[in-house]
Amino acid sequence: MSVAENIAKLDDMVGPGVTACLGCNAELSMRMALKVFGSNTIVGIPPGCMGGVQSVGWADKTGMKIPVFFPLLDNTASMLAGIKKYYERVGRDVNVVAFAGDGATVDAGFQALSGAAERGDNIIYVCYDNEGYMNTGFQRSSSTALGSWTSTTPVGSSTKGKVSHKKDMPMIMAMHDIPYMATASPAYMPDMIKKLEKAKNVKNGLAYVHIYNTCATGWGYESERSIEICRKGVQSRFTPIYEFENGKFSLNINIKKPIPIEDFLFSMKKYKHISEDQVKDLQRYTDEKWENLLMLCNATDK
Amino acid sequence: MKQRKVVDGNHAAALGALLSKPDVVAAYPITPQTPLVQHFSQYVANGVMDSTIVEPESEHSAMSILTGSSLAGGRTFTATSSQGLALMYEPYFRVSTMRLPIVMDIVNREMISPQSVWGGPQDSLTLRDAGWIQIYVEDNQEILDMTIQAFKIAEHKDVLLPVNICYDGFYLSHMTEGVYVPEQDEVTEFLPPYRPTHVKLDPEEPMAVDPLTPGNYLQYYRELHMQAMDEAKRVIKEVNDEFAKKFGRDYFGLVEPYRMDDAEFVLVTLGSLTGSARVAVDLAREKGVKAGLIKIRSLRPFPLEEIKELLKDRKAVGVVDRNVSFGWHTGIVYQEIKSAISDLDTVPTVPFVGGLGGEDLTTELMSDAIDHVVKAGKNSQIENKTIWLINDKGR
Structure with a gap:
């Protein structure tokens, strides 16, 4: 049976009719993740797109079939840790899950997440990284890539988009020596589902899954191209798909012949202004990160 | 047999919390509260305390962890001072407005600047409108007794609000006094287990906690919260009287x-x-x-x-x-x-x-x-x- 057939059989924990934008692959990722985690799950969705689309709810209605709550922007991992500690204490195995954007993960929620990872709290933390605060009109986050237009890194006569590179959150989480860390892309769904299943089965610490999402509304492309843009990110090696499992790095989608980074960058509006130097810088960053990743894979390949 | 011990205020608070058998304790050390946290760690190391202890990386996380544990259905305890309380402000306000009966002792310390670690209730008084019950105590016996009473007040069905027991840094936290320590059996009898139904995260009874809420609902929440504060006046007195009858120490309520x-x-x-x-x-x-x-x-x-x-x-x-x-x-x-x-x-x-x-x-x-x-x-x-x-x- 194919992955698609398998996943189709699982119950959707997200109600129909949440109000995400057309072509939103973060919503797709959330549905897939919660299908995998199932009904024995408590999910925290901090402020951000997926909270904004009323998955937690509006007034006395909720968008979820499982217990769901809004953590604060900056305490998702800590709140989940507290929930999990109580369930461990009373001997109940419950999946305690975050579905959090990059703002709530890479920026404001970073300290709480780092603390939970270090303590070995047995929570599942999924970050949907769409590279900015998309819910409120695309302000920059520390996960926004160099050169990107955002409403807080605009293009003007003196600066052209964001001046610093993206924070390498997946690698930072791996360096916490957590039992499981993986990156995933909605363009490679069987790989993503396998990883969510692995994360669900981790019992000895924190599992972190970093999903490289894209955003039609904020990034500026036609909604039907959502998965195509995700795939270009992977095929250019800009969003490498790998995992770190029990101390071992492995590359899951090996891109032997990458497409030039320009093919990814110029397929959307947020990079349309960028200079040749910025393109070079992004290509260098991408190449170096890829080389480092290969070295880590080789070094930990016993 | 009543046991009398010579302890400082932090030790008295730790004993009060120990006797109340919280499920989860998460506390970040800060002067002058630090010895309290050390007592807990030692109780767990010695096997005399059955609580789950979490060592958070900040006060913000300490309160957030307890928010989670309380939402899952546990009895929870923490303590902090001044800057720690300030860092906690965001989850602090939220705990009261989610009606979670968390107990937190505040070891009162000045707010900086200028840099200071010494006593003064500026920290908790500044937060008097954040929806918590705040009780200020005078000596170490009162710290111990009120830490126990705090759980009973907080978890009362007509209250369901978090409680601060506030005591002065150094003047009480580091001063030793003779303190009567109640027997565990008596405290357990006085303090029944916490069984929440009003707000809970449990896959067996799915509930959405804190969806986006329009103003008319929010106003209703605030009205109920203020009513609970009114009820708390009665409950504080009732708990005081019940405690006085059982343990022989009367603090006269409010x-x-x-x-x-x-x-x-x-x-x-x-x-x-x-x-x-x-x-x-x-x-x-x-x-x-x-x-x-x-x-x-x-x-x-x-x-x-x-x-x-x-x-x-x-x-x-x-x-x-x-x-x-x-x-x-x-x-x-x-x-x-x-x-x-x-x-x-x-x-x-x-x-x-x-x-x-x-x-x-x-x-x-x-x-x-x-x-x-x-x-x-x-x-x-x-x-x-x-x-x-x-x-x-x-x-």
Whole structure:
């Protein structure tokens, strides 16, 4: 049976009719993740797109079939840790899950997440990284890539988009020596589902899954191209798909012949202004990160 | 057999929490609360404490972890001071508005700047409107007893609000006193287990906690929260009386009057500085001055009826604040008292501020305060200008 057939059989924990934008692959990722985690799950969705689309709810209605709550922007991992500690204490195995954007993960929620990872709290933390605060009109986050237009890194006569590179959150989480860390892309769904299943089965610490999402509304492309843009990110090696499992790095989608980074960058509006130097810088960053990743894979390949 | 131990305030708080058997404790160490956290770690290491202890990376996470554990259905405890409380502000407000009966002892310490680690309730008083019950205590026995009572008040079905037991940094946290330690069996009998139904995260009974909420709902939440505060006045008194009956120690509920029956000149205090005020009242009485004292125990809910009743027909009232309210040029408790008696026939009031940053509020300074109150009463003048109670006038 194919992955698609398998996943189709699982119950959707997200109600129909949440109000995400057309072509939103973060919503797709959330549905897939919660299908995998199932009904024995408590999910925290901090402020951000997926909270904004009323998955937690509006007034006395909720968008979820499982217990769901809004953590604060900056305490998702800590709140989940507290929930999990109580369930461990009373001997109940419950999946305690975050579905959090990059703002709530890479920026404001970073300290709480780092603390939970270090303590070995047995929570599942999924970050949907769409590279900015998309819910409120695309302000920059520390996960926004160099050169990107955002409403807080605009293009003007003196600066052209964001001046610093993206924070390498997946690698930072791996360096916490957590039992499981993986990156995933909605363009490679069987790989993503396998990883969510692995994360669900981790019992000895924190599992972190970093999903490289894209955003039609904020990034500026036609909604039907959502998965195509995700795939270009992977095929250019800009969003490498790998995992770190029990101390071992492995590359899951090996891109032997990458497409030039320009093919990814110029397929959307947020990079349309960028200079040749910025393109070079992004290509260098991408190449170096890829080389480092290969070295880590080789070094930990016993 | 009643066991008597010589312990400091932090140790008394730790014993009170230990006896209350919280499911989860998460606390981040900060001076002067640190020994309390160390006691817990030691209890767990020695196997005398069954609680799950989490070592968070900050106070913000400490309160957030307890938010999660409380939402899952657990009894929870933590403690902090000043800057830690300030860092906690975001989840602090949220805990009360989610109606989670978390108990947190606050070891009162000044807020910086200038840099200070010494006592003063500026930290918790500044947060008096964040929806928590705040009870201020005077000595180590009261710390222990109220930490136990706090759980019973917080978890009462008519209350369901978090509770702070506030005690002065160093003056109590690091001062040793003889303290009676109740038996575990008796405390367990006094404090039934916590079984929440009003808000809970459990896959067997799915609930959405805190969806986006329109204003009309939010106003209803606030109304219920304020009603719960009103109920808490009754519950604090009931729990006090039940505790007094069972353990033989009575704290008189929301306020403790001292020599108030025929008092004409009254001091109002909060926290450990009440001790020197008591002595000053006794000294004044020896000189024939009809002095009295009101120790405020519950600042939230505010004991409005009690204060009005106690202060009616007095000649003058002074409020001693170990804290300030910038912009009012008085202490915080003074404003509270002034509001409470605003519809009584005019009683002259005198605001005092002193003891900031851990400065000693001596018996002499308290006697000076009584002299000022007597003067204000005799002249029937309303002295709204703050009088500073300072040891070293030269600074």
